[in-house]
Amino acid sequence: MESIITNNVSDHQTEQFNNTSIINHIHEETNKHIYPCENNNDNESSTKLTDDDELIAKLDILLIDNSLDSNIYFHSYQSEKEMSSIISLISSTLSEPYSIYTYRYFIHNWPDLCILCSDRQTNDLIGAIVSKLDLHKNTLRRGYIAMLAIKKDYRRQKIASKLVLRSIREMIKRGCDEIVLEAEVSNDSALNLYENLGFLREKRLYHYYLNGVDAFRLKLWLK
C-alpha cells in the first residue's frame, strides 16, 4: 500500500467546466443534465428508519475497536485554526490543487462531515476526511466524499477506514440515500478501501483527471 489513499474532488471541476463558456453561474441543484442516468426507485425502502438504526448500531460497534494507539483520537472540525493544517495535509497528498475556497466550501458548510484524526501527544494532524451531504436532483440525499488523506507515517493502520466509517455514520444519521466519490483507476489502495466497505464502481469516467487518467465513480447505495 505504498500509494497514497486519495480521491479527488475534481468531479465538479471537470463536469461543470463543460458549461463554463456559456453559463457562469450554475446552481448545484440544477445539475440535472450532468448526471444523466440515475434513477431512484424507492418502492422497496419502507423500512427506512429501522434500517438506518441498524446500520448506525453496526457502525458504532465497528468503531469501538481499540487496536489503535491510544494517543490517536478522532474529532470533528472545530474552527478555522485547524484549516491551515488540514490544507497542508491534504495538498501534500493530493495531486490536484484546490483553492482555499474549496476547503471552506466543504468545511464551513458541513463542519460535522469534516472528521479529523490527531495525535494526542504531538498534537499533529494525522488524517482528515472532507465530505458533504446535499440534495441531488431535488430528491436524493447524496453524500459526497471529497478528500481523504492520511499522513505517510500513519498509514496501514486502518485510520482511513475509520475516518470513512465515521463520515458514513454521520451521513446516515442525516438520512443519506447514497454516498459517492471518485478515485483514480490505478489507485488500488483507495479502491480496496472503499470496495471493502461496499462501495461499487458505478461508472468509469474517461480522462477524468488533469493528467488524463480515468477515474471510477464509486457509490455506496444505502437505500
Add this chain to the structure above:
Amino acid sequence: MQETIGDTTYDWTDATSHFADLCRHLPIGEVVRDADFTLFEAMTALELMDPKMDGGMSIKHHFQEQKQGNRILTLKQLIDKQLLKITKFTSSELIYLFDQLLSTFHMWLDGHSLALTLFTCVYLHDVTIIDDSHLRTICFTFIKLVDYIRERILLKAGLFEEEDFSGTLTYNFPFYRDFKEQTCLTDLKKSEDELNKRLRSLKHQTELDQVDINATQQLIYRIRFLRYFFGLTVKFNEANEKTGEQTYLNTEEISKYLKQIDEMLQLIRPSFIIENETTPTDDNSQLNISQTLLTDISRSFDPYYNYRQLPPAFNRFIRQLIFPSFVYKSLVNICQQLRKMLEINDKRTLKQSFEFFLEYSTHEKPSLFIRSLLLLSYLPSVQGCLLSSRKIFGQISFAEQVKCEIRSFIVPPLLTLKSISIDNETLSCSENFFQRACVPFSNLFYSLCNNHARTREKLSNLLEEFSVLQDESEKLDQWLHKYLIQQIVQANLSTANAQTLLLIEKTSYFFQFILNWTLLIMEYYLLMGFDLSLYSKRELYDVYFYFAQIILFTHINVYKTSKNILNTTVPFLVQLNQKQQTNKNQINNQFIQQMNSLIQHNSNDDPLAELTNENNATQKKTKRKNPNVLVATNNEYHEQELLLIHGHFAMSTAMHRCLKALDIERRLKFSSNDSNYFLRDEIRYRHRFLPFANLCAPPYMPHTDFLHIQHLSDNRYTASELYQDAINNFSQAKTYFETYLNRITTSKQYQQQTFNRTFTTGFTSLIDAESYIRIAKTNGIVLKLLLGGHKPDVKIDFDFSLHAHYPTLKL
C-alpha cells in the same frame, strides 16, 4: 505603475498595504458567502501567487528564463526587432517548422486546446505577413485543416465530450474563412513544383550540397503528404461546392488518397534536432537537423504565446511537444484505421453495421477524430438534420432499413406477401411504428461512436427507448394478427397448411424483432461492465446469473422462434407469392413496392430470395456475392448466432455454478458476510440491474424472485454436484465456441480472403471466441482438481487477464 502586456498598457495601483490594514480587523475564520457562490465557484477560484494554480506564476518563471522582460512579443514585434525571419527559409528550417506544426496538430487531434498547440506557432497568428510562399502555404493549410476538421467533422458529428476534447474553442484566432480549401491544394502543388525545380538545379551544381539536396527532397515529400492528407480530410462529409449539399462517402477516392499518403509516410524521415553537427550517427531513419541551422527561427514557437487567453481553469500545463518520429508513426496508424473504417461501406444491414461498430471500437480503439469520421460516413450530416432523419450512407432512411431488417429476420407476412393490398389504417399504423423505430436505432449507432465509458451510459438510456418500442411493436402485432389472417384466408389457398397458418397467427413478428435488439443491447451493456472493470468480485454471481438465466435464455428462444418461422413459413410465403402473381411484376403490397430496390440490392440477406431464385438460374448467377454473409442457406438461419449465444449461456451458467460451489466450500477470497460490508445484497442487485427494470421483455426479475430461483437451482445442490455441472457447462461452452470457429474458418469466404481475427458476430469476435475456449478449458481442469479434493484449504481467486468477460480460476 505602468505595464505593457501585448498591445495593452495597464495602469496599476498598489493596494497591498490598504488591503492588509483592512484584514487586520477581521476575526479568524470570518467569511461571507453569497448563496450564488457554489462549489463550482469555489473550485474555479484561483489563489493568486500559488504556483500550482496561478498561471501567472509559471509565465513569470518563463519570462525570467527568457530574460525578455514581463511581456510576450507579438509576431509583428518579433519581426520588427528582427528576432524572427519571414523570408528566405532554408529547406531544413521549413522541415523543422513543418514537423513542429504537425506535432502540434497531432496534439490538438488528441484533445488539447488550440491555444496550447497549433497557435503556439507565432506565424499562424498572421499568415499573410509571411513572405516565403512555401511557409505561407504550409501555415494556411494547417489552419484550414484544423478549421475543416473542427467545423465539418467534429462539430457535425457532435460526439466530443469535455473529457475527449478541448480543442473546439477558437479564441478569435484567424481562420481565413474566405480562403478556399481548393486554393490550399493548388498552392501546395505549386510549392511542390517550385521545390522540384530547386532540387533539380541543386543536383546540377558543380559542388553538390548533399545536405541541401536531402533536405529539399524531404521537404517535397512533406508538402506532398500534407496535400494528400488535406485532400483526404476534405473528402469526408464534403459539401457540394455549388449547392452546398452533402456529398457522400467516396471510398474509392479515399482509398486512393490513403495509398498515396502511405507512400509518402514511407519516404519521410522524421526530423531530429541535434546539438551540433559533429556527432555522427548511423541512424538513417531520422533526418538530423543541427540546432545551429535553426537560430533564425528559434522564436517561431512560443508555448506561452496565448497563455493569458486561456480560461481561468487549472488545466494550464504546458505540454511538451512529442517527437516527430512518434507523430509520423501514429499517422501511419491513423491511415490503417481509416482504411479499416472504409469497410463500413460494405455493411448493408443494421446487424452487420452494428457488429462492425462494436468490432471497430473494441479492436481499433479509435480516437475522437476517427469515431467522428465513422459516424459521418455511416450517417452523413446534412445541414440541420436530426440524427433520426439522417439517412444511412445518405441513401436509406432508418424506417426503410428497419423494414428490410425485420423482413430478413423473421419474414412477417406484412413485409413479404406481394399480393396483399394494405388498407390505409393498417398502412399508417405500421408506418407509424417504423418511423418511431428510427429514433432508437439511429441513437444506437450514435451511442456506439462515443468513448467506451459514455457508450455504456448511453446504452442504459437507450433501453428505455427500446422498452417503449416494445410496447408499440406489441400493439402493431395485435392489429396485424386479425388483419393478415383475414387477408390470407381471403386469398383462399387450397395449399394453406392449417399448422402454418396457426403459426403465422400466433407469432408476434415485430415484437420478436425488437426483443432481439433489446437483448443485444442488454448483453453488450452487461459485458461492457466487464470491459470497463466495473464489477466487484462479490457481484459476479448476480451478473453471471442474470446474464445466463434471464438475458441469454430469452435470446436463445428468440433465435429459435425466428428460425422456426423462417423454416416453416418461407416456403409457404414463396408459394403464396408465386401463386398470386398472375402478372409477375404486379405488387400490391406498398411496403414491398417501397423496399423493392433495397431487397434486390441485398438479395443475399433475403430469406425469400433463395427460393424464388431457384427457378431463375440466370438471376442467380448475376447475384452479387456479399462477403459478409458467410452461410445463409436454408435450415441454417441464425446458426452462428445460436452457437455463440449457447456458448455464452453455458459459460456464464458454469461461472455462477462454480461461484456458488466455491461459496459453499468457503473458498472465495471475499466473504459475503464481511462485517465491514455495508451494501445489502438486495440493494446492490436492484441498482445494478436498474436499466432492465422497465423493460416488458425480458421481464425484470426482482431480487426476491432471484433468491427464489437461485434456491430452486443452485442452492439445491451440493458443492460437488455444482462443480460437476460447471465442468459440463465449461466443456459445452468450449464445444460451441469451437464449432463456431470451425464454421467461420472453413467457410469459403474465410479461405478466399484471409479473414481478420476481429470478425464479429453479435457482440463476439473471433479473438473473443478463441480466448473463451482457453478459459473454458483451463477452468474445466481447475474444477476437476477441486472436485477431486485438491488443496481443500486454498482459496480461489479470479483472473481476468485472458479476457475481461470471463475469469480463469486461480488455484
